[in-house]
Amino acid sequence: MRIRHPKDFLSGLMFLLFGAAAVFFAADYDMGSSARMGPGYFPFALGAFLAALGGTLLLRSVFWAQGSRPGPVLHLKPLVLVLSSVVLFGLLLRPLGLLVSTTLLVVVSSLASHEFRWKEAFLNAAVLIVVVLVVFVYLLDFQVPVWPSFMAVRA
Amino acid sequence: MELFANLALGFQTAVSPMNLLYCLVGALIGTLIGVLPGIGPVQTIAILMPTTFSLPPVSALIMLSGIYYGAQYGGSTTSILVNVPGEASSVVTCLDGYQMALQGRAGAALTISALGSFVAGCFATVVLAVLAVPLSELAFKFGPAEYFSLMVFGLIGSIVLASGSMIKAVGMIVLGLLLGMIGTDVTSGVQRFAFGIPELADGIGFVSLAMGLFGICDIINSLEKKQSRDILKGKLAGLWLSKADLKASAPAVLRGTLCGSLLGILPGGGAILSSFTAYMLEKKSSRNPESFGKGNIRGVAAPESANNAAAQTSFVPLLTLGIPPNVVLAMMAGAMMIHGIQPGPRVISSNPELFWGVIVAMWLGNAILVLLNLPLVGIWVRLLSVPFRRLYPAILLFCCIGLYSVNNNTFDIGLTAFCGLLGYIFHKLDCEPAPLILGFILGPMMEENLRRGMLLSRGDPSVFFTRPLSLGFLLAAAAMLVMLALPAIRRGREVAFKEK
Structure with a gap:
């Protein structure tokens, strides 16, 4: 296994972490029901979506990316x-x-x-x-x- | 005519000596900062926003629009003279503007860019004034479902602004929405994602986020490049246009103005898209397209008019619907909220003098630019020769003092540094911050409308698809997503962004 697109891999990881953190903390807030949404409802949904998006990006950079691109250069x-x-x-x-x-x-x-x-x-x-x-x-x-x-x- | 009565009200508000002074000062310092290479209107507004907070709302917005126009004009000046665009929308100006400068016609290029912008600004002001009332009346018919769908549409539109991959742009939108959730939830009073930090109870400050992502982060990025710039030596020969120049550029200005006015209204439109489109149109419609990129004055006139027209008409969705169509307008929305004004259809009826005052002030800002900046162009050029190593500590310092003055606390300064770090990571991973800022602004409104919509429908999500207007927005959003994902268009977009 080789990461062909390191920037996509890392952004996927970043979105996944942010999404997971949002889900983790939002789970503590009241969810309410879909008719009466509590403070946890929308952030939980957004966090889950973000995590899924990040996961997709991460998997794509490992399995489906074509060619290889340079990783980020830090100064x-x-x-x-x-x-x-x-x-x-x-x-x-x-x-x-x-x-x-x-x-x-x-x-x-x-x-x-x-x-x-x-x-x-x-x-x-x-x-x-x-x-x-x-x-x-x-x-x-x-x-x-x-x-x-x-x-x-x-x- | 109601239109004229409205504009008269605007003139009454804007043409007070104090407000004129603020407009003038805004345009001056806007140009001063905007003329620095690598710093565009977004960065300029982020850096200068705190200076307007002590003013009353009308004056503050007037000064901000002055800053905006000044910065945009400053960006064009750098594009023409140094070939370093301050922001994406003046990229195309570089193509022919810098060539003109090399041929010793920098003066003509600067003049046409100012005059073209002014003509465009006049026309777009009228468009804005004509469209504002009916659109805001339409907006009053919107329920929460329509608003929610409209925001989805607006956010999807912001993907157009990002040059990288679509998934990343969507991710940045969602991340922005989530960052907007930080702080006290209005409906329940629960503190979300604040981790017991009292300063986060009101959420992340917009100024900190904007300054971190744009001001500080861009300074770090320019320091990495280690490039030295070639400043155009020699004199700016006459600012006057020849008859041939006028004849060639007048129709280009008109075409650019129309193109920009139209595109500015669309979400994701605004200055960037319109200047590219206007340039392409001009090149395609020309009898000798090969003269473009070699100092054709039409290649300066059209995009400069278009980006100014679009800058003006993109206030339409912000002021009538409350949806900022691009980052600059998101900054404006952020500044309005800090002054306690919620942008949207209510502004026009509850604050008519503010609404019309700002519209007129934008036009005035434009006029002031022509009268003031052209004669002063020599000073701006001299400013360009101050080395970056002396400028950026000054910018950092003004950012810090401005930040401290917003709430008189040092927490905001630390938060800004943190946002600068985030911005640096985003930049390294090719994730563009523009969609994030839009998400951040729209997040709380979106949640509120979702909640209200679902409450009214008793938890039935089909309400978003059964109400015709709402369905329309969602379909438009879906169509835009599909279009952006189509390989042909994606390639076209890559080409357009590469040409920068």
Whole structure:
């Protein structure tokens, strides 16, 4: 047995898992009857359908696919750096404030580029901090903590 | 004439100085973001949506339509000058637009694309205004069964938007429907799939989903490609069109406008399908089709008019029936819901000033683009030369701050990162996110109508097949599925998507 179409195989697996999870959790909710549907009815049906669809896709990629196609090629560096810069920003905004978290977001996400330069990244961060302060904090009056919470001065 | 009275009401609403300002600002920042290569209207709306949340609903929608038009126009600018389409609908513009630019006629290409869009926008606004009232009256006759079937039809139509396999597109729709179930069930009050996380009680935020799947995910994808772009050097010689250009492009604009207005109304239609169709039509009807792809101005005029006309008329199904026919309109629907407006036939009677105001604002947005963006084209071009490595951290930052401002909580930022990861997986597996977004928007409505329909029929599912209108929608959906599955059409679709 050889998987001829890995992308279809994996998407089938993904749909199957999502569908199965939906069925599993929806089974806990009240099903009701077809005239009076409970909260579990529609998600259960959708989950079952999705799982069946995923199963079909999975089987098809193994047994009926013609020719072979390349699998997905992953580049983990941009993925990990960009996502973690966003998560970091979310985690640090409240405790450390806009100035620190912006610098971190810009520098960490800039690392993902193949043309990364330290000096440029920090310069970029400095420019963006000014832009953000002027546009979002002063002009649009967004309620964002600017300074770290331990340094905050109550206005 | 009631039509004129309605449009007058729209003008009264939209032409307040504040709203004009919002429209202008929207068009400006829309172009600013949309002109960045690889970022189309969907991404732009996703990124900028939070900036409109503090405004009153009418102004917010006016600003959003400004953003939309600005982004679309920005996308055309990138297609013509850099040969990088921001989105699928400006792919065909690249074919002849970039060639024109290479021949030193970038100015003419940009002008015709703006003027063509404006003509198309004017015509489509009238189509929208004429069709809106009767269609929404028709929609009032719909019961839950009709609505359910109509949504099935609309969702099947969204498969046309996906280029990959049909099964995957259907899977993405169902997954979207399921994601839409997350949160508190309106009828029973039970929390579904929330896993005890209080922030999920209201469901996944639409902004997080859209920003993750389109904004963040697309940044990651562009970073993987490591390509450097060739920016068109040299000057943009005159923006004016020659007489020969005008003569050649005027009929093309008209044909494109008609084609786009018609296709825009259909589910799954909208900008992509119509620009492709208009280009094909233009090429087929030409006496020397071989001149297309080599800088024929008709090859820019027709698709650019068509995609704008379609963009405008695709508001018809959203505003009258509550069904977004494509992703951009799904974004609009999402934004409307955040403002507490349920898109559908009731908008026109309960919120006439909003309805007509938005219609007029879309036309105004178009006009502003012609007046403003053409003279400013030099600035947009300069923006293109800012390297991507400096731009994307800025986009990420604006996304994060925007997200935080929606609910003043950081949970949304994490959720967006998670949606970005999901989007990355989808992209790697060739599963397109467009049908998922439509499913997500329609999910709760679909469930509600299914429940009501089955309650009225006392649990008898035949109600969906015995009511003529409902049956009609289901048959149309089935016909569309069969058509999409037919080998001949499938091949045609593959060719169309390959030509990008």
